[in-house]
Amino acid sequence: MNKKNKKISAGILVIGNEILSGRTIDKNISFLALWLNDNLGIKVKEVRIVPDEEREIIKNALSLSKQNDYVLTTGGIGPTHDDITSKSISKAFKKKYIYHNEAYNILLKYYGDKDFNDPRKKMAKMPSGSKLILNPASAAPGFMIKNVICLPGVPSILRSMVYNLKKYLKPGSKIYSTSISTVTVESSIARELERAQKKYKKYVDIGSYPFFRLGKIGVSIVIRSSNKLRLQSCHKTIIKMLNRKKIKIFKG
Amino acid sequence: MNKKNKKISAGILVIGNEILSGRTIDKNISFLALWLNDNLGIKVKEVRIVPDEEREIIKNALSLSKQNDYVLTTGGIGPTHDDITSKSISKAFKKKYIYHNEAYNILLKYYGDKDFNDPRKKMAKMPSGSKLILNPASAAPGFMIKNVICLPGVPSILRSMVYNLKKYLKPGSKIYSTSISTVTVESSIARELERAQKKYKKYVDIGSYPFFRLGKIGVSIVIRSSNKLRLQSCHKTIIKMLNRKKIKIFKG
Numbered sequence: 001m002n003k004k005n006k007k008i009s010a011g012i013l014v015i016g017n018e019i020l021s022g023r024t025i026d027k028n029i030s031f032l033a034l035w036l037n038d039n040l041g042i043k044v045k046e047v048r049i050v051p052d053e054e055r056e057i058i059k060n061a062l063s064l065s066k067q068n069d070y071v072l073t074t075g076g077i078g079p080t081h082d083d084i085t086s087k088s089i090s091k092a093f094k095k096k097y098i099y100h101n102e103a104y105n106i107l108l109k110y111y112g113d114k115d116f117n118d119p120r121k122k123m124a125k126m127p128s129g130s131k132l133i134l135n136p137a138s139a140a141p142g143f144m145i146k147n148v149i150c151l152p153g154v155p156s157i158l159r160s161m162v163y164n165l166k167k168y169l170k171p172g173s174k175i176y177s178t179s180i181s182t183v184t185v186e187s188s189i190a191r192e193l194e195r196a197q198k199k200y201k202k203y204v205d206i207g208s209y210p211f212f213r214l215g216k217i218g219v220s221i222v223i224r225s226s227n228k229l230r231l232q233s234c235h236k237t238i239i240k241m242l243n244r245k246k247i248k249i250f251k252g
Numbered sequence: 253m254n255k256k257n258k259k260i261s262a263g264i265l266v267i268g269n270e271i272l273s274g275r276t277i278d279k280n281i282s283f284l285a286l287w288l289n290d291n292l293g294i295k296v297k298e299v300r301i302v303p304d305e306e307r308e309i310i311k312n313a314l315s316l317s318k319q320n321d322y323v324l325t326t327g328g329i330g331p332t333h334d335d336i337t338s339k340s341i342s343k344a345f346k347k348k349y350i351y352h353n354e355a356y357n358i359l360l361k362y363y364g365d366k367d368f369n370d371p372r373k374k375m376a377k378m379p380s381g382s383k384l385i386l387n388p389a390s391a392a393p394g395f396m397i398k399n400v401i402c403l404p405g406v407p408s409i410l411r412s413m414v415y416n417l418k419k420y421l422k423p424g425s426k427i428y429s430t431s432i433s434t435v436t437v438e439s440s441i442a443r444e445l446e447r448a449q450k451k452y453k454k455y456v457d458i459g460s461y462p463f464f465r466l467g468k469i470g471v472s473i474v475i476r477s478s479n480k481l482r483l484q485s486c487h488k489t490i491i492k493m494l495n496r497k498k499i500k501i502f503k504g
Contacts, residue, residue, distance in 0.1 A: 020295075021295075021296070022282040025281075026281070030277045037273065045272065045303065051297065052459075078438050080438050082449075119439045191369070
């Protein structure tokens with residue numbers, strides 16, 4: 001990587017027994033990883049999925065917070081007894097767990113005086129000093145405290161909020177990528193890919209992923225780099241290697 | 253939980269840049285969590301997704317190995333340069349990274365003498381003393397060393413192998429679960445659920461998950477317990493509470 005590159009990293013902390021039990025399939029990790037990379041050049045370096053337990057949330061939020069520029073948590077900021085993310089993050093950073101005035105007013109307006117019950121009020125409580133992340137889908141805001149950003153677990157609501165999160169994140173260098181789909185198996189091109197990886201060293205990342213599509217097997221070769229010229233050069237090198245071995249390349 | 257309950261826990265370590273970049277959506281976490289729970293009463297307590305980097309694999313495999321009865325890793329045991337799981341796990345446990353005789357013979361037979369190249373031979377290398385997990389889909393076996401089990405990342409191959417893994421795992425107490433789908437929002441039933449959770453304390457876990465289905469919004473209430481009677485009793489309690497509040501319950 002050249003010196004101009006700013007590497008900005010993020011960790012994702014998924015909070016939820018329903019993901020760990022396998023009952024619910026996570027849909028946020030892939031969305032957030034692509035969104036962070038494509039919009040902001042922020043690379044997700046680690047993901048952890050933990051249960052709705054205060055001790056685990058605190059331990060993992062702090063550890064990811066130390067190791068990354070940002071931590072994004074999903075889940076556990078709703079109104080029910082198992083939603084303990086806001087309280088846990090308050091404890092993690094030794095902040096008071098209190099009503100955020102603006103959040104309180106947003107929710108009061110949304111539910112109306114009569115229906116603004118205690119579970120709904122709970123969604124306005126967060127670590128003292130938090131910045132709000134507005135929620136155009138269902139009002140209850142997310143928040144950012146230190147480098148930790150707390151988002152909801154429901155995918156459609158989370159997706160409605162990321163635009164409002166963008167202003168709080170400083171971007172890194174964009175990572176470019178290209179891919180080549182081939183009709184072959186990994187073990188037939190492993191030596192060639194290793195040679196290409198050695199040639200381009202740390203400037204590009206070459207990954208290879210077997211797939212099964214329309215009854216055919218193949219390998220998808222993915223090349224990633226923050227340097228567009230090296231990326232293109234590496235792409236050409238690999239195409240040449242594949243042609244030399246007479247390996248068919250998928251079009252389109 | 254009563255004294256007869258044996259709690260057996262597992263951690264899952266997903267190894268792969270393609271999952272962290274968001275390019276590939278993981279399909280193994282949910283499958284393994286459900287399979288472990290339903291077949292063996294083993295509860296997944298934590299999941300981590302890490303890049304194809306030796307240092308990260310070693311650090312996280314050791315940490316999950318200490319905290320759980322078993323660790324299941326997915327990904328990184330193929331033939332290419334970015335497949336470094338077997339070597340990393342060997343280093344983690346200070347074992348030699350060497351050919352496993354039986355694995356070597358399985359692969360030799362599968363590919364034939366002429367096509368058994370170095371990348372394919374690499375798939376027979378693993379930590380010294382490993383037990384094999386046979387692979388009926390594509391020959392290359394997984395392995396178990398200490399309490400760490402290494403499986404491939406391709407979902408269809410992984411699924412073909414779990415039957416052969418079963419014999420190495422000691423089962424825990426089965427966790428039973430029921431769910432109730434309601435036409436409501438979480439904040440309308442949060443107080444009732446909290447009351448039910450307090451009544452059944454540690455004997456059951458009550459979770460609530462909002463959903464959007466066929467244009468309707470609702471909440472799925474999931475009750476989990478290793479004690480079937482308490483589970484049924486808690487289920488009845490919640491149904492009564494919902495009826496009292498005239499909250500509609502989905503049938504079927």
